[in-house]
Amino acid sequence: MRVLLTGGTGYIGSHTAAALAARGHHIVLLDNFSNSERDVPARLQALTGQSFPLIEADIRDTETLTRALRDHEIDAVIHFAALKAVGESEADPLLYYEMNILGTIRLLQAMQAANVAHIVFSSSATVYGQPDSSPILEDFPTRVENIYGRTKLVMEDLIRDLARTNKLSGAANLRYFNPVGAHPSALIGETPRGVPNNLMPYLTQVATGERPHLNIFGNDYNTPDGTGVRDYIHVMDLAEAHALALEHIFANNVSITVNLGTGEGTSVLQLVRAFARATGREIKTLIAPRRPGDVASYYANPALAEKLFGWKAKLSVLDMCRDSWRWQAKRAGINDVQV
Ligand SMILES: NC(=O)c1ccc[n+]([C@@H]2O[C@H](COP(=O)([O-])OP(=O)(O)OC[C@H]3O[C@@H](n4cnc5c(N)ncnc54)[C@H](O)[C@@H]3O)[C@@H](O)[C@H]2O)c1
Structure with missing residues (x-):
């Protein structure tokens, strides 16, 4: 298949590009580099031995998108490009509506113009809000608790509507739980700008x-060790x-909404201990007050x-810790990584 990845040089996009290439698909990356590094296509080439054509563009630019889809004879799109910081979304809702919702509408318009009818979309478990219980099933009610979550839910709905009205032939809304880790080669990984929002x-x-230390927000939750479980x-x-979801919707022309998690909950303290075990590095932690909106336990x-x-x-969680560390240590110039 010839697949265009919006946000393809970002964290999850770059790993997916490598996975698709390994399965024999031809990948085109599209990104505006607002949250990624320019050498990612070269790193992917070093990793896979294949070249990854890159289009530097914004997903709101329908004309460029349509041309890219036609010129590269694209069969399907995986749509990663979005803004993803909850705090920022509450500070600037219109920015999130524009980038995420309008950006997705522009992309869908371009796909329609270029007769591309299959899409896989990066959704998030955030659409469940504060669920009544875990494990979470796909038919649990969706709840919007912040602007970022609302944009993900609207984007899902847009895609479901177009599939229902046969404007799309196949669609997958993939609800990620908490992605961590990096490619074991340490050639690609997550590159958060500024203070990371996520634990790993x-x-x-x-x-x-x-x-200096890791703040643990709350140790009095109703969980085995009191810290939040994800x-x-x-x-x-x-x-x-x-890769598997894309091949499935392409072969069967279906529209699906699916959780992507391990099904296992891990507490913050368990993750810190696993990290020490996987890497030999102890992490200094401090207990801080609970953060508003945080849920005690949350798994798929x-x-x-x-x-x-x-x-x-x-x-496993040990694999996640080992690969996250290998990547971050390399970036920090630490060479004695024994993992
Ligand atoms: N990482 C997570 O914890 C997580 C969890 C659930 C869902 N998601 C979703 O997965 C997707 C990918 O997340 P990620 O962690 O790889 O993020 P990321 O920021 O690393 O990747 C997103 C990429 O999209 C690009 N981009 C952003 N806006 C763009 C625009 N208007 N036009 C073109 N390119 C644009 C960025 O430069 C970046 O390369 C996002 O949609 C995110 O909401 C991520």
Whole structure:
């Protein structure tokens, strides 16, 4: 298949590009580099031995998108490009509506103009808001708790509507839980700008000495050790899921909405201990007050993905820690990484 990846030089996009290339697909990357580095296509080439054509463009530019889809004879799109910081979305809602919602409408218009009728979309478990219980199934009610979550839900709805009205032949809304880790080669990984919003990049930056300690927000939750429980998923497993989901919707012309998690909850303290075990690095932690809006426990029931397209996460929390560390240590210039 010839597949265009919007946001293809970003964290999850770059790993998915490598996974698709390994399965024999031809990949075109499209990105505006607002949150990624320009050498990612070269790194992907070093990793896979294949070249990755790059279009530097914004997803709101329908004309350029349409031309790219036609010129590269694209069969399907995987849509990663979006803004993704919850705090920023609350500070500037219109920016998020424009980039995420309008950007997706522009992309869908370009796809329609170029007769591209299959899309895989990066959604998020954030659409469940504060669920009543875990494990979370796809038919749990969706709840909007912040502007970022609203944009993800609207983007899902746009795609479902177009599939229902036969403007799209196949669509997959993939609801990621907590992606972490990096390619084991340490050639690609996550490159957060400024202070990381997510636990694992923060933790690895404490391990390199870039940050003094890790704040644990709340240790009095109703969980086995009192700290918040999440469903961490290795980005390599996530990348594989995109390839399988894409092949499934392309072969069967179906529209699906699917959780992507391991199905296992890990607490903050368990993750910190696993990190020490995987890397030999102890992390200094401080207990801080709970953050508003945080949920005690949150993990997926991932059975539908296995049923529909035979996907199941394979990598463990230790793998996630080891690969995150290898990547971050290399970036920080630490050479004695023993993992
Ligand atoms: N990382 C997570 O924890 C997580 C969890 C759930 C869902 N998601 C979703 O997965 C997708 C990918 O996330 P990621 O972690 O790889 O983020 P990322 O920021 O690393 O990747 C997004 C890429 O899109 C590009 N981009 C952003 N706006 C663009 C625009 N208007 N035009 C063209 N390119 C644009 C950025 O430069 C970046 O390369 C996002 O849609 C995100 O909302 C991420």
